[in-house]
Amino acid sequence: MIVSLGITIGLLSCDSGNTRRTPGHIYAPDMTYSRAYDAYTSNPNFADSMTSRLPVAGAIARGHQLPDHLKEGDTTAYKTFTTSMRFNEDDLKEGRRLFNIYCGICHGTNLDGQGPLFASGKFASMPANFKDAKYLHMSVGQMYAAAKYGKNMMGSYAAQLDAKQRWMVIAYIKKVQSENGGDAFALGETAKADSSKTMVAKVEEKK
Numbered sequence: 001m002i003v004s005l006g007i008t009i010g011l012l013s014c015d016s017g018n019t020r021r022t023p024g025h026i027y028a029p030d031m032t033y034s035r036a037y038d039a040y041t042s043n044p045n046f047a048d049s050m051t052s053r054l055p056v057a058g059a060i061a062r063g064h065q066l067p068d069h070l071k072e073g074d075t076t077a078y079k080t081f082t083t084s085m086r087f088n089e090d091d092l093k094e095g096r097r098l099f100n101i102y103c104g105i106c107h108g109t110n111l112d113g114q115g116p117l118f119a120s121g122k123f124a125s126m127p128a129n130f131k132d133a134k135y136l137h138m139s140v141g142q143m144y145a146a147a148k149y150g151k152n153m154m155g156s157y158a159a160q161l162d163a164k165q166r167w168m169v170i171a172y173i174k175k176v177q178s179e180n181g182g183d184a185f186a187l188g189e190t191a192k193a194d195s196s197k198t199m200v201a202k203v204e205e206k207k
């Protein structure tokens with residue numbers, strides 16, 4: 001009884017009956033009242049009075065790449081288009097994961113064009129069989145264009161895969177092709193890593 005009375009009185013004493021709206025004494029006014037324009041306040045320094053500015057036209061978000069400048073339908077450019085990126089084991093694993101999510105349903109996880117959508121008869125157009133002679137030596141640029149813009153019955157995957165992811169998927173396809181009668185795998189990381197090592201070695205020799 002006495003304990004509960006104590007608690008009640010204790011709680012009541014916290015509330016003086018008036019809700020306080022003032023913070024009391026301000027010790028650091030330049031922190032309490034910002035000198036900068038707050039994000040959503042109007043701003044007399046700009047013609048449109050917006051404090052939050054849009055990025056400068058052409059700005060590239062951190063972690064994103066420069067645009068590839070490949071134009072849809074420019075099939076001549078497709079053939080020679082390529083990348084300076086090189087891919088290690090982990091990238092190829094990621095390429096395989098993405099391929100199985102976005103492409104495998106049609107092209108098959110064995111890359112033979114017999115994915116479940118086509119094999120079940122629900123998709124009328126035969127997807128490319130990447131192990132077939134017709135595709136074994138296809139240029140990486142043409143593959144990239146197919147992933148970015150689509151090809152006939154195949155839709156574009158530009159919204160699902162960013163440029164780097166598209167290249168990872170293509171590197172994976174090319175790796176599998178190299179093991180199935182295709183050209184030697186040229187997108188591997190080792191070539192690049194070796195050349196940087198030789199440069200270091202040469203600098204050390206000069207000392």
Ligand code: HEC
Nearest residue numbers: 102103106125126127128142143146147151152153154157
């Ligand atoms: C809905 C089914 C489907 C999906 C999913 C699909 N494709 Fe295709 N793909 C096709 C078909 C069908 C063709 C054959 C197009 C033609 O030549 O008429 C094709 C052709 C291609 C070609 C050959 C392009 C050329 O120029 O002949 C490449 C490369 C390719 N696909 C890559 C991919 C990649 C990479 C993915 C995943 C990001 C993917 N495809 C997802 C159906 C699909």
